[in-house]
Amino acid sequence: MSLSPRRTLVTGGTVVSTTGATAMDVLVEGERIAALLAPGAGAGFTVDTTIDASGTYVLPGGVDVHTHMQLPFGGTEASDTFETGTRAAVWGGTTTIVDFAVQRTGEVVQESLAAWHEKAAGNCAVDYGFHMILGGVDDEALKAMDHLAEHEGISSFKLFMAYKGVFLSDDGQILRAMQQASSNGSTIMMHAENGSAIDVLVSQALARGDVDPVHHGLTRPAALEGEATNRAIALAEVAGDTPLYIVHVSASQALERIAEARSRGRNVFAETCPQYLYLTLEDHLAAPGFDGAKYVFSTPLRSKHENHARDLWKGLRTDDLAVVSTDHCPFCLKDQKELGRGNFAMIPNGVGGVEHRLDLVHQGVVDGQLSLQRWVETCATTPARMFGMYPQKGVIAPGSDADIVLYDPVATTRISAATHHMAVDYSAFEGFELTGGVRTVLSRGTVVLDRGVYTGRPGHGRFVRRGPSQYLR
Ligand code: URP
Ligand code: ZN
Numbered sequence: 001m002s003l004s005p006r007r008t009l010v011t012g013g014t015v016v017s018t019t020g021a022t023a024m025d026v027l028v029e030g031e032r033i034a035a036l037l038a039p040g041a042g043a044g045f046t047v048d049t050t051i052d053a054s055g056t057y058v059l060p061g062g063v064d065v066h067t068h069m070q071l072p073f074g075g076t077e078a079s080d081t082f083e084t085g086t087r088a089a090v091w092g093g094t095t096t097i098v099d100f101a102v103q104r105t106g107e108v109v110q111e112s113l114a115a116w117h118e119k120a121a122g123n124c125a126v127d128y129g130f131h132m133i134l135g136g137v138d139d140e141a142l143k144a145m146d147h148l149a150e151h152e153g154i155s156s157f158k159l160f161m162a163y164k165g166v167f168l169s170d171d172g173q174i175l176r177a178m179q180q181a182s183s184n185g186s187t188i189m190m191h192a193e194n195g196s197a198i199d200v201l202v203s204q205a206l207a208r209g210d211v212d213p214v215h216h217g218l219t220r221p222a223a224l225e226g227e228a229t230n231r232a233i234a235l236a237e238v239a240g241d242t243p244l245y246i247v248h249v250s251a252s253q254a255l256e257r258i259a260e261a262r263s264r265g266r267n268v269f270a271e272t273c274p275q276y277l278y279l280t281l282e283d284h285l286a287a288p289g290f291d292g293a294k295y296v297f298s299t300p301l302r303s304k305h306e307n308h309a310r311d312l313w314k315g316l317r318t319d320d321l322a323v324v325s326t327d328h329c330p331f332c333l334k335d336q337k338e339l340g341r342g343n344f345a346m347i348p349n350g351v352g353g354v355e356h357r358l359d360l361v362h363q364g365v366v367d368g369q370l371s372l373q374r375w376v377e378t379c380a381t382t383p384a385r386m387f388g389m390y391p392q393k394g395v396i397a398p399g400s401d402a403d404i405v406l407y408d409p410v411a412t413t414r415i416s417a418a419t420h421h422m423a424v425d426y427s428a429f430e431g432f433e434l435t436g437g438v439r440t441v442l443s444r445g446t447v448v449l450d451r452g453v454y455t456g457r458p459g460h461g462r463f464v465r466r467g468p469s470q471y472l473r
């Protein structure tokens with residue numbers, strides 16, 4: 001019996017990295033990439049399996065650093081479990097997720113983290129890490145940040161400037177958490193919306209009888225995303241240039257503040273999500289009847305008359321937006337979004353998208369918005385570097401995990417709730433017809449999807465311990 005690791009050869013494809021696209025063979029031994037070889041040179045090796053990658057791009061597996069599997073939120077729970085959500089991720093070529101464990105006021109951070117490990121362990125089809133949401137910044141939580149960064153492989157903490165009574169931290173709490181992050185080398189992720197001002201606008205809208213989903217967007221104006229982003233940047237500067245990562249940027253005003261801070265050399269980074277690149281307040285959130293509830297998430301969709309999406313694509317080109325994540329947080333229309341029929345403020349905030357990120361951003365390549373290299377950079381390499389997982393993840397290189405996607409650039413992908421694999425009863429991108437599609441996915445050397453046949457399993461995915469950001473300036 002041979003004890004040597006299983007060998008797989010991926011041959012005939014074009015390996016795409018942040019620096020180029022080159023015809024190469026990829027040799028996999030066990031769970032890792034062993035070598036990149038000149039085209040055809042792989043034929044000289046004895047292998048167990050050969051995968052014909054002709055006609056495909058060979059990419060590092062997608063890294064989605066913003067998901068919320070089974071998140072308790074808005075009086076219900078996100079409808080994808082770690083099992084269903086990571087299976088859907090595979091279908092979309094994502095082989096690593098970083099989900100958010102949640103600590104609420106009064107909870108012990110380590111206990112909250114343990115609860116999230118329990119939800120995920122043995123259920124994930126792909127590798128996963130955790131950021132920690134701090135909903136109650138106090139002395140204990142601040143101490144716990146050091147412990148998590150040093151001992152638990154959790155090097156990023158999300159704070160909220162909105163959702164009073166649920167997650168909101170005031171400026172003093174934010175400053176203290178940023179000071180702690182500065183000293184322990186972790187990153188602060190910020191949900192940047194001015195929650196107090198939004199709460200006033202929401203109360204006023206409801207008092208007027210403006211209860212439809214569109215008012216979710218109208219009561220969260222872009223200026224309040226810009227203001228909160230600016231405040232977060234100022235607080236991070238005062239705390240000692242704490243690495244700051246602004247999540248789910250949707251407004252040009254926020255992007256301007258980020259770009260300005262970056263032009264001053266600050267450790268300020270940001271992501272956007274496909275929903276903000278393709279969907280608008282008028283065409284989606286303002287859909288007739290209760291249909292707009294499908295598009296209730298925060299930050300909200302923006303007006304198509306203000307060109308936010310144009311600016312976001314530009315931000316992705318200039319690296320003022322470094323990452324595309326999904327903020328995957330699905331709630332079914334039936335029984336979940338419906339909680340807010342007659343009161344938009346009761347609609348659970350969130351949307352599903354973990355399955356479609358690579359395709360939707362690749363469409364940006366097809367449309368001339370992004371280069372092929374930048375697609376790989378924003379969807380795999382930079383997220384891995386940003387959150388301390390590189391070069392284990394995010395790159396096809398000897399020694400890296402063999403997380404590999406074969407992507408057919410001329411396939412057609414049609415998005416529909418009837419065919420998607422996420423556990424949610426609608427798709428925000430229903431009817432989208434995209435050029436390109438995932439053909440084959442390997443997770444740590446194992447084929448988990450091939451030409452429409454899923455061969456993954458819950459429990460294959462392992463927890464990824466992360467270090468400090470590798471993207472600092
Ligand atoms: O609406 C959203 N984004 N729901 C998920 C929680 C968050 O703020 O990221
Ligand atoms: Zn958020």
Ligand code: ZN
Pocket residue numbers: 066067068327328329
């Ligand atoms: Zn989120």
